[in-house]
Amino acid sequence: MVHCSIVLKFARRLQLLAFFTLYLLDNSTIIHHSHALNVLVVGGSGRVGGSTVRWLKTLSDRKEQPISITVGGRRISAYDIAKKNKVIPENGVDFLPMDIDGDTSVLQQALQSWKSSCASDDCLVVHTAGPFQGRRDPTLLSSCIDLSIPYCDVCDEWELAEVSKVDLDEKAKEKGISAVVSCGIWPGVSALMAAEGVQQLKKDSSEEVDIESIDYSFFTAGTGNAGPTIGR
Numbered sequence: 001m002v003h004c005s006i007v008l009k010f011a012r013r014l015q016l017l018a019f020f021t022l023y024l025l026d027n028s029t030i031i032h033h034s035h036a037l038n039v040l041v042v043g044g045s046g047r048v049g050g051s052t053v054r055w056l057k058t059l060s061d062r063k064e065q066p067i068s069i070t071v072g073g074r075r076i077s078a079y080d081i082a083k084k085n086k087v088i089p090e091n092g093v094d095f096l097p098m099d100i101d102g103d104t105s106v107l108q109q110a111l112q113s114w115k116s117s118c119a120s121d122d123c124l125v126v127h128t129a130g131p132f133q134g135r136r137d138p139t140l141l142s143s144c145i146d147l148s149i150p151y152c153d154v155c156d157e158w159e160l161a162e163v164s165k166v167d168l169d170e171k172a173k174e175k176g177i178s179a180v181v182s183c184g185i186w187p188g189v190s191a192l193m194a195a196e197g198v199q200q201l202k203k204d205s206s207e208e209v210d211i212e213s214i215d216y217s218f219f220t221a222g223t224g225n226a227g228p229t230i231g232r
Contacts (some may be wrong), residue, residue, distance in 0.1 A: 037067045038118040040096060040111075042140060043129025044071030045078040048154060048184065050087035052126055057089045070094040070114060073129070100129060100140045108143045115149060127153035128184075138164040141179060145172050154184025190216060 039056055043049040053069060060067035071079055071093055079095045082088045098110040115123055125144050132155045141164055144151040155161050164181045172179045183189070194214045202209045 036120055036122070038070070038115075038120065038123045039067055039126060040070045040072050040114055040123070041126045041128060042072040042098070042100065043127065044069075044088060044093075045073050045082035046128065046130075047087070048130070049126075049128035050082055052128055053088045053093060057092060060092070066092075068094075068118065070096050072096045072098045072110075072114075074099050100127075104139055104143065107139065108147065111143055111147055111149065115147060123149050125149050125151045127151065127155070130154065130156075132157040132160055135160045136163060138168060138181075141168060141181070142171075145175055145177050145179060148175055148177055150178040152180045152183050155182050156184065 041049050041053050041056070044053045049071070053071060056067055056069050060069065069092065071082075071088060073079055073095070074097070076095055076097065079088075083090050083093075096110060096114050098107060100107060111125070125140070127140050132153075135157060136159060138160060141151055141153070145168060155164070161181045164179075168179070197214065198209075198211050201211065
């Protein structure tokens with residue numbers, strides 16, 4: 001029996017989302033294609049979305065082919081404030097007005113407009129516009145599948161994630177669209193880290209390893225009182 005404890009620094013790990021989202025697409029999209037990757041971060045003016053935008057921009061600056069980054073949200077004022085407060089970079093990030101809780105047809109028009117304006121067909125939508133608690137309709141996911149746009153989110157609401165998978169899994173497969181839910185820190189990267197920890201323990205042990213439990217310890221200072229939510 002092995003008891004494994006993994007300690008994470010919450011705010012820093014949120015930044016991994018930017019890199020994890022790129023895993024949804026073939027790496028050749030970034031490395032081998034002559035076209036830039038286009039990423040729409042819905043809710044990109046917020047804490048989690050802003051972290052994703054910053055690290056996408058960092059990755060873009062390291063590549064010969066820049067990543068085109070757009071922040072989606074209801075109010076351009078929030079986008080402007082996020083730039084002023086350095087939540088997102090002041091330059092190199094566009095804004096797309098959209099409302100995921102509004103009329104679905106208007107939402108799809110906004111997504112289609114963004115996709116059509118992109119310099120290439122290599123597009124990805126990252127949904128960080130929480131809170132997800134209480135939501136039951138994966139409207140943005142459904143719209144992205146309809147428009148053949150790869151998608152991921154940081155959903156931490158069990159019922160919404162279940163509805164997304166049960167109702168839209170076959171639809172995404174039929175369209176050939178990559179769509180991954182709950183790929184934030186908790187659940188998401190934390191689950192990947194647990195799997196990595198288990199694999200490493202089994203690899204390094206000369207005896208048979210039986211993993212009884214994996215405990216996480218999160219330092220949540222500076223997360224805007226998100227700690228109790230994470231701990232539930």
